[in-house]
Amino acid sequence: MSSNSTKVFIARLLGLDVFDPMGDRLGRLRDVVVISRVSDKPAQCVGVVVEVPGKRRVFVPMTRIRAMEAGQVICTGLVNMRRFVQRGAEILVAAELLDRRVVFADGSGQAVVEDIGLALERSGDWIISDYYVRRGDPAGGLLGLRRSRGERLLVSWDAVVHAALHEPQAANTYVAAHDEMKPADFADALHEMNLKRRVEVASELQDDRLADVLQEMPDEEQVQILSALDMERAADVLEEMDPDDAADLLNELSEDTQHALLELMEPEDARDMRRLLEYAEGTAGSMMTPVPVILSPEATVADALASVRREELSPALASTVFVARPPLETPTGRYLGLVHIQALLRTPPPESLGNILDSAVEPIDDMAQVAEVARTLASYNLTSLAVVNDAGRLVGAVTVDDVLDHLLPDDWRTHDEHPEPEALPLATGTVQPPVTGGPHG
Known part of the structure; x- marks a missing residue:
C-alpha cells in the first residue's frame, strides 16, 4: 500500500469518505480494526470498517487500502459486502479504545486516550505506534478526566497500559467523530x-x-x-x-x-x-402526535407559513395545517378541516385559512385501527390525517411514518430483507465471487 505518510491518526480518519481508484465513493470510514499480538509487540491494524449505502457496515482489509491522504481513503480490488461482524481477537479502536483510561507503564499516573497513531512498517503492516493522551487527576473519576484540560502527551505504544476493559469508558471522542x-x-x-x-x-x-x-x-x-x-x-x-x-x-x-x-x-x-x-395499541389515538400545527379559521396564510417553518416539525407534520375552533390546544374546539402546504404556497398571504379549507377529507376517529388509517392516507394521497374524538374535537394527527412504524415487522430496523452481493469490485460494476483469505474473507 502506498501513502504520502508513514503515520496516520485514527480519530482523524473517522468519517472520511472512502473511494475506489476511479473516484467513485464506496462509503464512509467508521472504525479501525486491530488485533493484539504478543505482549512485547504492538497491535496490528488488519482493516477498516466502512459504512456503505443502506447503512451496512463492511470490512475492508488493509491489503485493499491504497492510500490514506488529503482527507480521503482510497481502496482497490474486491471488497466483501457482507455485514461486518467483530470476531473474538479483534478490537474496534473507536468503539473500544478511544476515551478509555490508561496508566503509564512507569507508574507516573493515569490518562485518557484521545487518539491512536498507526505507523507503516517496512513489511507493509500497519501497527499501533503511538497514543495521544490527556493526563488528568484520577481522583476525579472518568468524568473529571474527560472534562479537565489536563496535559496532552504523545507517547509510544509501550509507554501505557490499558485499564481493564470492564471499567467504564468515556465516549466523547466517538460522539464528536460521528x-x-x-x-x-x-x-x-x-x-x-x-x-x-x-x-x-x-x-x-x-x-x-x-x-x-x-x-x-x-x-x-x-x-x-x-x-x-x-x-x-x-x-x-x-x-x-x-x-x-x-x-x-x-x-x-x-x-x-x-x-x-x-x-x-x-x-x-x-x-x-x-x-x-x-389508547389501546394499534389505534389512531395511540400512534398520533397530540401537537400538530393547529390554527383558527381567522388565521392568515402568512400565519400558517410561519407555523410550518418551525425546525422541530417533521416534513410530514409540516405538510398540513389543521383548522379548528378555539381552544387550539388538543382537544380543540370543533374541527373544521385542513389546509395543505401547496394551497398555502398558491394563496396570497393575507387570505384567511377559513376560505381555503379542504373539508372533503374526513378526519379519522381516534379509536380507528391502523389498517383503516393506512387506507385513508392511501386513498387521499395524504402524508398526515386529522384524528378526532367522538365529540368531533381534534385530538391529534397521525402521519404516514407513524403508520409505517406499526405496519412493518418489529425487527424492521435491524433486519436485512435483501442482502447485498457478497463481493463487488470497486473499479467496475460487475458482481464477483466472495473474496477469500484474510480475517473477513
Missing part, C-alpha cells in the same frame, strides 16, 4: 455495539440528540438505554422525544417506572403522555 451522522444511522451504529458500549456512547449524547436517536432504535434497546440513565435525565430525554414515540417507550416500562417518570416531566408534556397511554 456528530454529522443522521439519527437513524447513529442508531444503527449503536445497535452493532455490545450493551455496555451502547450505554456508554448513548449516555454521552445531549438530551435532544439522544431523543432523536432513541426514536430510531428497536424497543428493547430503547428500554436498555433509558433504564441506564438516572430518572431525572430519563424524564428530560422523554420530553425531547416526539410524544407518540415517548408514549410507546413508556408502554414498554413497568407501571411504577411510568408513574415515576411522568411525575418528573413537565406537566404539559406529562399530560400529553397520559392521554396517549390511555
Whole structure:
C-alpha cells in the first residue's frame, strides 16, 4: 500500500469518505480494526470498517487500502459486502479504545486516550505506534478526566497500559467523530455495539440528540438505554422525544417506572403522555402526535407559513395545517378541516385559512385501527390525517411514518430483507465471487 505518510491518526480518519481508484465513493470510514499480538509487540491494524449505502457496515482489509491522504481513503480490488461482524481477537479502536483510561507503564499516573497513531512498517503492516493522551487527576473519576484540560502527551505504544476493559469508558471522542451522522444511522451504529458500549456512547449524547436517536432504535434497546440513565435525565430525554414515540417507550416500562417518570416531566408534556397511554395499541389515538400545527379559521396564510417553518416539525407534520375552533390546544374546539402546504404556497398571504379549507377529507376517529388509517392516507394521497374524538374535537394527527412504524415487522430496523452481493469490485460494476483469505474473507 502506498501513502504520502508513514503515520496516520485514527480519530482523524473517522468519517472520511472512502473511494475506489476511479473516484467513485464506496462509503464512509467508521472504525479501525486491530488485533493484539504478543505482549512485547504492538497491535496490528488488519482493516477498516466502512459504512456503505443502506447503512451496512463492511470490512475492508488493509491489503485493499491504497492510500490514506488529503482527507480521503482510497481502496482497490474486491471488497466483501457482507455485514461486518467483530470476531473474538479483534478490537474496534473507536468503539473500544478511544476515551478509555490508561496508566503509564512507569507508574507516573493515569490518562485518557484521545487518539491512536498507526505507523507503516517496512513489511507493509500497519501497527499501533503511538497514543495521544490527556493526563488528568484520577481522583476525579472518568468524568473529571474527560472534562479537565489536563496535559496532552504523545507517547509510544509501550509507554501505557490499558485499564481493564470492564471499567467504564468515556465516549466523547466517538460522539464528536460521528456528530454529522443522521439519527437513524447513529442508531444503527449503536445497535452493532455490545450493551455496555451502547450505554456508554448513548449516555454521552445531549438530551435532544439522544431523543432523536432513541426514536430510531428497536424497543428493547430503547428500554436498555433509558433504564441506564438516572430518572431525572430519563424524564428530560422523554420530553425531547416526539410524544407518540415517548408514549410507546413508556408502554414498554413497568407501571411504577411510568408513574415515576411522568411525575418528573413537565406537566404539559406529562399530560400529553397520559392521554396517549390511555389508547389501546394499534389505534389512531395511540400512534398520533397530540401537537400538530393547529390554527383558527381567522388565521392568515402568512400565519400558517410561519407555523410550518418551525425546525422541530417533521416534513410530514409540516405538510398540513389543521383548522379548528378555539381552544387550539388538543382537544380543540370543533374541527373544521385542513389546509395543505401547496394551497398555502398558491394563496396570497393575507387570505384567511377559513376560505381555503379542504373539508372533503374526513378526519379519522381516534379509536380507528391502523389498517383503516393506512387506507385513508392511501386513498387521499395524504402524508398526515386529522384524528378526532367522538365529540368531533381534534385530538391529534397521525402521519404516514407513524403508520409505517406499526405496519412493518418489529425487527424492521435491524433486519436485512435483501442482502447485498457478497463481493463487488470497486473499479467496475460487475458482481464477483466472495473474496477469500484474510480475517473477513
